[in-house]
Amino acid sequence: MKITSIRQGVVPISSSIANAYIDFSKMTASVVAVTVESGDGRSATGYGFNSNGRYAQPGLLAERFIPRLEAVGELPAHADGGFDPIPAWTAMMKNEKPGGHGDRSVAVGVLDMALWDAAAKLAQVPLWKLLADRYNQGRADEQAWIYAAGGYYQPGKDVDALVEEMKRYLGLGYSVVKMKIGGSPGMGLREALLLDLQRIEAVLKLLDGQGHRLCVDVNGRFGLHAALSYGAAIQGFGLRWYEEPLDPLDYSTHATLAEHYAPPLATGENLFSMLDARNLIRHGGLRPDRDVLQFDPALSYGLVEYLRTLEMLREHGWSPRRCVPHGGHQFALNIAVGLGLGGNESYPEVFAPFGGFADSTPVENSRIRMPDIPGIGFEAKSDLHAVLRDL
């Protein structure tokens, strides 16, 4: 088993959308293609990319992580005889100190995704099946629960346009949707809250008042006072979840909020290692019977690290069903189905071509089936495959 070539590129995913914390006017993504040769002379090329919210990492890839992978030489096979990304991952992380993950976890996540795509292609099975066989006693789910994430702020977008957007998601087969809140620059808390309540109530009306069909996402914008004020105001709606109300690393403030806000909270998309996730579980006051963990393997050192995170969760009494990764990509969708997570995010209208799933698998009642092709399934998603093929 040997890595024979690695190529990288940068692709723009800029758009006019904004959440409560950032706009996406300059957003980019790294893409890589990694070719692996098996002992019997066969080879496969796996692809990887980072999901939105963090920028492309061409420097870290070129200076550290690609050269280390290129230098690795012969790699030991997995016990099942196939390619094993774990020894390659360990070689990539040599001479990296613990802590301070920064953008390094993004660069490693991009390569990790490509290694897993190559591993499943060499085994000639979909990644969800490889994962179920290696780590879940062969038990893959038949489909994944997904929800439509959108409801971004955009110049000139009023409440009617927000409702129209959500209507389109329902038309595509989603029954649960997510919208942004907390992003009204220049407004005082009272004024911003009143406007957001109007926006939330308009979407809830479209959803026949069923709060469990709506998630709201603050993207880490609030301090404790605003998080509590919004929490008190939305508590009665029975929302599916209240996402990232606070800074992602401020665990004890999360614990205080959880004492006062009983319905489900969701967070974790900006925690990039098993150890950060463990600190959230230890100190964040989250409740394993209702809260939702959104660690995104594509941003946080990939699936090798995510397997450690799932193990840590088990040790702390959390089911993998509480995990619904951020990022709306096919990699996390395979992980959700193969390892029995609670579902996955989906971006029907934003972050193309990286957001979205196989062309051939429609969404029905917020559920999606997986295509039965080798690897992660990029070849079954034409807009994304066109970008990756160019590498």
Ligand SMILES: O=C([O-])CC(=O)C(=O)O
């Ligand atoms: O707007 C973003 O940065 C993406 C995000 O939070 C999400 O998908 O939950």
Ligand SMILES: [Mg+2]
């Ligand atoms: Mg979010």
